[in-house]
Amino acid sequence: MQVRVLLFGVLKDLTGRSSDVINLPDQATAGDVLDHYGRTFADKKGILTSIAISVNQEYAATDCLLHPGDEVALLPPVSGGTGDQPYVQLIHDRIVPHDIVPTLERPEDGAIVIFDGIVRNNSRGRHTLYLEYEAYEEMALAKLRELAFEATQRFSIRNVGLVHRLGHIEIGESSVLIAVFSAHRAAAFDACRWLIDTLKRTVPIWKKEFFEDGAVWADGEPFPEQIAAGTNRGSPASK
Numbered sequence: 366m367q368v369r370v371l372l373f374g375v376l377k378d379l380t381g382r383s384s385d386v387i388n389l390p391d392q393a394t395a396g397d398v399l400d401h402y403g404r405t406f407a408d409k410k411g412i413l414t415s416i417a418i419s420v421n422q423e424y425a426a427t428d429c430l431l432h433p434g435d436e437v438a439l440l441p442p443v444s445g446g447t448g449d450q451p452y453v454q455l456i457h458d459r460i461v462p463h464d465i466v467p468t469l470e471r472p473e474d475g476a477i478v479i480f481d482g483i484v485r486n487n488s489r490g491r492h493t494l495y496l497e498y499e500a501y502e503e504m505a506l507a508k509l510r511e512l513a514f515e516a517t518q519r520f521s522i523r524n525v526g527l528v529h530r531l532g533h534i535e536i537g538e539s540s541v542l543i544a545v546f547s548a549h550r551a552a553a554f555d556a557c558r559w560l561i562d563t564l565k566r567t568v569p570i571w572k573k574e575f576f577e578d579g580a581v582w583a584d585g586e587p588f589p590e591q592i593a594a595g596t597n598r599g600s601p602a603s604k
Contacts, residue, residue: 366433374441396427424507451513452526460539474546478553482541494575501569508568520556522547
């Protein structure tokens with residue numbers, strides 16, 4: 366069977382092309398694609414130890430079974446080195462921006478744009494006591510990583526820090542922190558806005574608001590049409 370392989374960063378430079386169509390046996394896996402390029406890069410095999418794999422634009426393990434016509438992407442660390450990989454986390458502890466942002470700064474950054482989502486003390490005209498966030502954690506983390514990578518490809522930025530908190534969150538605490546690092550402010554502003562807007566619509570994280578007289582799940586923004594399912598197409602499912 367044939368699959369299409371997309372190559373990025375250093376892999377594109379090494380092959381001299383951005384995509385390949387390769388032949389694989391039936392019942393081949395994503396790991397077989399890695400083996401194919403392991404032979405191609407026999408003298409630089411270590412490069413493949415730090416990449417991620419996606420199949421049809423979803424992160425995949427090496428044992429993911431492939432089908433004819435699948436699109437497999439080999440994704441090296443997005444900035445070419447361990448020091449510049451996006452910092453992406455789901456955490457249950459308090460987000461402290463000053464513990465995160467300075468560690469990601471580099472001398473070449475001319476702009477750092479930060480979005481710090483704070484729990485406010487009111488919603489819908491009612492006094493808010495606290496919030497609770499829950500997530501489909503494995504999928505949410507994969508989607509956050511995917512967004513961080515896509516932002517570095519879509520905008521002229523160097524790196525991204527993206528942290529979302531789960532569980533019980535008090536008034537005045539951070540629920541989500543996004544930091545975008547770039548040479549110029551325009552790209553950083555655009556990327557930061559795109560990240561928070563896309564996160565709100567596509568990452569499976571939900572918010573419950575607690576008031577003195579009860580609690581309610583927050584109305585979410587509609588999923589994009591291409592991922593909404595069944596009769597509930599476009600209905601809210603995330604925060």
